[in-house]
Amino acid sequence: MKNQLPAALIAPLVAAGLSAPCVVTAAEPARPNIVLIVSDDHGLDALGCYGNPVIRTPHLDALAAAGTRFTRAFCTSASCSPSRSVILTGLQGHHNGMYGLQHDEHHFLCFDQVRSLPVMLEAAGYRTARVGKYHVAPDSVFRFQTVLSGGAANDPKTLGRSPMEMAWRSREVIESSDARPFFLYFATDDPHRANAVLPDGTPTFDTWPEPNHFGNRPAGYPGITPVVYNPADVLVPPFLPDTPACRAELAQYYQSVSRLDQGIGVLIKQLKDAGKYDNTLIIYISDNGVAFPGAKTTLYEPGIRLPCIIKNPRQPKGGVTQDALVSWVDLTPTILDVAGALPPGAAGFDGRSFKAGLDGTPLRGRDEVYASHTFHQVTMYYPMRAVRTEKYKLIHNLAYPLAFPSARDLIQSPTWISATRDGGGLFGKRSIAAFLHRPEFELYDLEADPDEIDNLADAPALREVRDALIEKTRAFQSATKDPWLHKWQYE
Amino acid sequence: MKNQLPAALIAPLVAAGLSAPCVVTAAEPARPNIVLIVSDDHGLDALGCYGNPVIRTPHLDALAAAGTRFTRAFCTSASCSPSRSVILTGLQGHHNGMYGLQHDEHHFLCFDQVRSLPVMLEAAGYRTARVGKYHVAPDSVFRFQTVLSGGAANDPKTLGRSPMEMAWRSREVIESSDARPFFLYFATDDPHRANAVLPDGTPTFDTWPEPNHFGNRPAGYPGITPVVYNPADVLVPPFLPDTPACRAELAQYYQSVSRLDQGIGVLIKQLKDAGKYDNTLIIYISDNGVAFPGAKTTLYEPGIRLPCIIKNPRQPKGGVTQDALVSWVDLTPTILDVAGALPPGAAGFDGRSFKAGLDGTPLRGRDEVYASHTFHQVTMYYPMRAVRTEKYKLIHNLAYPLAFPSARDLIQSPTWISATRDGGGLFGKRSIAAFLHRPEFELYDLEADPDEIDNLADAPALREVRDALIEKTRAFQSATKDPWLHKWQYE
Numbered sequence: 013m014k015n016q017l018p019a020a021l022i023a024p025l026v027a028a029g030l031s032a033p034c035v036v037t038a039a040e041p042a043r044p045n046i047v048l049i050v051s052d053d054h055g056l057d058a059l060g061c062y063g064n065p066v067i068r069t070p071h072l073d074a075l076a077a078a079g080t081r082f083t084r085a086f087c088t089s090a091s092c093s094p095s096r097s098v099i100l101t102g103l104q105g106h107h108n109g110m111y112g113l114q115h116d117e118h119h120f121l122c123f124d125q126v127r128s129l130p131v132m133l134e135a136a137g138y139r140t141a142r143v144g145k146y147h148v149a150p151d152s153v154f155r156f157q158t159v160l161s162g163g164a165a166n167d168p169k170t171l172g173r174s175p176m177e178m179a180w181r182s183r184e185v186i187e188s189s190d191a192r193p194f195f196l197y198f199a200t201d202d203p204h205r206a207n208a209v210l211p212d213g214t215p216t217f218d219t220w221p222e223p224n225h226f227g228n229r230p231a232g233y234p235g236i237t238p239v240v241y242n243p244a245d246v247l248v249p250p251f252l253p254d255t256p257a258c259r260a261e262l263a264q265y266y267q268s269v270s271r272l273d274q275g276i277g278v279l280i281k282q283l284k285d286a287g288k289y290d291n292t293l294i295i296y297i298s299d300n301g302v303a304f305p306g307a308k309t310t311l312y313e314p315g316i317r318l319p320c321i322i323k324n325p326r327q328p329k330g331g332v333t334q335d336a337l338v339s340w341v342d343l344t345p346t347i348l349d350v351a352g353a354l355p356p357g358a359a360g361f362d363g364r365s366f367k368a369g370l371d372g373t374p375l376r377g378r379d380e381v382y383a384s385h386t387f388h389q390v391t392m393y394y395p396m397r398a399v400r401t402e403k404y405k406l407i408h409n410l411a412y413p414l415a416f417p418s419a420r421d422l423i424q425s426p427t428w429i430s431a432t433r434d435g436g437g438l439f440g441k442r443s444i445a446a447f448l449h450r451p452e453f454e455l456y457d458l459e460a461d462p463d464e465i466d467n468l469a470d471a472p473a474l475r476e477v478r479d480a481l482i483e484k485t486r487a488f489q490s491a492t493k494d495p496w497l498h499k500w501q502y503e
Numbered sequence: 504m505k506n507q508l509p510a511a512l513i514a515p516l517v518a519a520g521l522s523a524p525c526v527v528t529a530a531e532p533a534r535p536n537i538v539l540i541v542s543d544d545h546g547l548d549a550l551g552c553y554g555n556p557v558i559r560t561p562h563l564d565a566l567a568a569a570g571t572r573f574t575r576a577f578c579t580s581a582s583c584s585p586s587r588s589v590i591l592t593g594l595q596g597h598h599n600g601m602y603g604l605q606h607d608e609h610h611f612l613c614f615d616q617v618r619s620l621p622v623m624l625e626a627a628g629y630r631t632a633r634v635g636k637y638h639v640a641p642d643s644v645f646r647f648q649t650v651l652s653g654g655a656a657n658d659p660k661t662l663g664r665s666p667m668e669m670a671w672r673s674r675e676v677i678e679s680s681d682a683r684p685f686f687l688y689f690a691t692d693d694p695h696r697a698n699a700v701l702p703d704g705t706p707t708f709d710t711w712p713e714p715n716h717f718g719n720r721p722a723g724y725p726g727i728t729p730v731v732y733n734p735a736d737v738l739v740p741p742f743l744p745d746t747p748a749c750r751a752e753l754a755q756y757y758q759s760v761s762r763l764d765q766g767i768g769v770l771i772k773q774l775k776d777a778g779k780y781d782n783t784l785i786i787y788i789s790d791n792g793v794a795f796p797g798a799k800t801t802l803y804e805p806g807i808r809l810p811c812i813i814k815n816p817r818q819p820k821g822g823v824t825q826d827a828l829v830s831w832v833d834l835t836p837t838i839l840d841v842a843g844a845l846p847p848g849a850a851g852f853d854g855r856s857f858k859a860g861l862d863g864t865p866l867r868g869r870d871e872v873y874a875s876h877t878f879h880q881v882t883m884y885y886p887m888r889a890v891r892t893e894k895y896k897l898i899h900n901l902a903y904p905l906a907f908p909s910a911r912d913l914i915q916s917p918t919w920i921s922a923t924r925d926g927g928g929l930f931g932k933r934s935i936a937a938f939l940h941r942p943e944f945e946l947y948d949l950e951a952d953p954d955e956i957d958n959l960a961d962a963p964a965l966r967e968v969r970d971a972l973i974e975k976t977r978a979f980q981s982a983t984k985d986p987w988l989h990k991w992q993y994e
Contacts, residue, residue, distance in 0.1 A: 109608065109610050111881065117600065117986040119600050119612075119614065121610075123608075123610065389986075390602065390986060391986050391987050391989065391990065393884040393902070411884070411902075411905060413904035413905050413906075414902060414904050414905060415904075420989075495608040495880075495881060495882050496882050498882065499882065502909055502914055
């Protein structure tokens with residue numbers, strides 16, 4: 013006997029404040045809860061389940077063992093606010109208005125008419141809550157019904173550095189007797205670099221010659237057992253210089269990652285204790301790559317290729333991988349799809365649902381992702397548009413006559429300072445000159461040159477490849493209403 | 504007998520909703536009404552009282568004859584929204600957050616904590632109203648109690664193209680029996696270029712080979728007697744090419760100016776008819792120079808040196824001039840000063856009151872003005888900081904490696920199109936190459952070279968002058984909390 017209403021009929025009832033009839037059957041479980049965990053500047057380099065044997069991330073590794081590990085997942089912009097705006101809207105940053113950072117003088121914010129994921133889930137009958145870092149605006153667009161901890165960027169009130177307290181605070185949502193499914197947005201400040209504030213109000217990340225402490229502090233954090241790393245043990249990825257300064261910073265970064273891992277462990281345990289784990293979609297991602305030059309604020313792989321671990325309640329088998337190319341712009345449509353709330357035709361998004369691949373089922377037709385970066389700080393104008401296929405990446409540097417601008421946290425890092433003083437002109441494998449002064453187009457063969465050192469944009473043998481990829485980025489800009497499209501025609 | 508309270512004591516009473524005691528004496532008239540008229544892209548080149556014998560602006564000329572004509576008045580940024588934000592806050596655009604245009608994808612807006620002129624006047628007991636173009640945001644910062652006509656940018660609902668209707672609509676404020684003084688912000692769309700909208704929503708100004716019509720239309724406007732000009736008669740200023748295309752456009756521009764002049768004539772007549780003219784401070788300014796390349800969006804004289812006519816009710820004699828250097832950033836403190844509402848010490852502004860010079864009294868210590876331009880359209884990143892003294896102008900082009908970006912209305916103008924096709928590499932007296940590709944510093948001797956053609960930044964004889972002016976711009980950036988100050992240090 014068919015005793016249920018289609019979700020599309022239930023959602024309006026709930027949105028209108030009416031009780032939905034009880035429609036749960038064994039064949040069709042209730043709509044899942046959704047926990048979206050977003051960490052801050054966590055690269056693919058610092059996770060056990062992604063192949064790092066040194067760092068201790070047992071809880072994220074366990075999540076991967078129970079779910080699906082995405083191996084080719086990409087943000088669209090390696091900058092906090094733009095990336096988060098994409099995650100929460102399914103629109104590119106150049107399409108939703110969040111061209112750069114939200115806080116202080118940067119002051120970017122989404123267009124008023126944008127509909128965000130929490131608002132759409134609320135309309136579909138979800139209760140919505142957030143805890144930790146926010147860093148998007150305006151509130152009217154990114155409205156959550158419940159703010160478990162809130163504050164300005166880098167504000168201790170957000171608890172973003174205290175993931176265990178964030179987990180504890182989340183019990184209010186997880187253990188609620190409210191029958192509606194919930195959407196919990198859980199966003200840590202870890203493992204972002206830490207800053208102090210100068211007397212004039214300017215943030216500073218300058219700790220030279222000491223490493224940045226990435227939020228680690230002698231007093232520790234409630235409920236956290238610090239995991240301290242020896243700089244001699246860390247793995248220095250190819251894009252970074254193997255120097256004492258860098259190793260000391262990576263050790264601090266690892267410790268920050270292990271802290272957030274512990275918070276996530278308790279968060280998941282709370283889901284299990286409340287009997288809700290089996291009906292919860294859990295997503296772990298980072299907003300962008302690690303806060304070192306060569307990763308964050310760039311469109312190179314360390315900046316945009318990121319952890320993505322998803323445990324789907326309807327997943328028959330865990331410990332699988334998904335190798336298709338997926339993008340943070342796909343997350344909102346995917347989550348809405350899982351929630352049964354994707355608009356007909358999935359219209360209105362720049363991304364598309366990859367729900368069919370959540371259990372590791374190979375996905376077809378996902379052969380490329382696009383990236384769009386415009387600002388980080390408002391003074392850092394450097395629009396880049398890129399397409400990344402299985403084999404190639406093409407980056408269009410629209411403002412290539414300018415030096416690549418340096419974020420405050422990166423240029424003030426002891427790693428950068430020591431490399432520019434003593435590095436012999438190199439930063440990792442890349443020359444500092446090439447890092448700072450880029451041509452209009454960069455083309456990399458990611459199979460032959462995974463570190464993206466040899467720019468093949470002018471290689472005669474690849475002219476057709478290059479031109480086809482240029483045409484793809486232009487079509488992408490047109491399809492996603494990019495204001496910078498006109499730069500093809502005139503400056 | 505002293506029968507009055509100081510204004511500083513009255514204002515809080517009024518702000519608190521209490522009636523102020525009757526304190527008007529013959530020696531000290533009631534606080535004046537304030538009418539701030541801001542036109543759109545009206546340069547110094549197109550006004551009878553500023554020396555143009557062709558254009559017909561009898562009502563603005565009469566205002567000058569009754570008041571003071573400022574000969575060296577400057578906006579800080581030749582871009583609509585930033586300039587208006589400066590006019591209405593007394594803060595530089597880089598200090599109030601309005602770095603570029605407000606509308607559509609540009610989406611710049613002031614910081615939430617900024618206090619604007621209408622809000623401060625309201626707190627001082629004024630009733631506040633606006634009519635016509637707005638183009639600043641957010642509403643909470645630029646709050647007016649009464650919106651006589653409002654709408655989006657270029658929205659017919661604003662009546663910005665219909666200055667007579669704007670004047671008529673203003674009678675509600677002028678003729679009100681409300682005893683409080685009023686602040687009327689009267690902002691025309693004239694003489695801005697006109698645009699159509701393409702099917703995809705993009706505005707277009709492209710009328711080639713016909714001239715842009717600057718809002719003139721066959722049907723005319725209510726109450727306006729069109730003044731039509733013969734292209735053969737217009738005066739082509741030195742920064743423009745003397746071509747048929749340019750002359751045809753200047754004729755349209757003149758017609759638009761004459762239209763707004765008629766609206767202002769009726770506005771002033773209404774003040775007289777209501778018996779309020781003698782106690783009203785009337786200010787006429789433009790937001791920036793005329794919408795041709797070489798003026799609008801530049802910091803060259805045609806972009807920033809603007810009409811400024813002020814009729815002060817306490818002025819003993821009209822028809823005088825004021826030659827001191829004043830800036831739009833001074834307007835808010837000046838107006839507050841006239842209203843008796845300037846905060847103690849005039850703290851909190853980047854500008855300062857020039858009330859003492861409103862009757863033409865020579866002002867001392869006003870030997871320089873500063874300009875700060877960052878964006879126009881959001882895609883037009885080209886930060887410039889400048890200092891302008893009696894004799895010199897120094898422009899610091901922070902993003903000088905980029906081509907100078909072109910605003911849509913300027914690059915699509917028949918004047919530009921014809922010059923780039925047929926102009927032999929020149930636009931007016933300036934080479935197009937020099938216009939598009941600028942050095943880091945430009946230094947002009949305005950006495951010897953009023954058209955700013957010969958850049959002396961590298962002239963050995965002027966090295967000390969240059970370095971002193973560079974130091975002044977840097978100090979200006981520091982004093983006004985310019986986010987771009989750090990570009991001196993890195994990037």
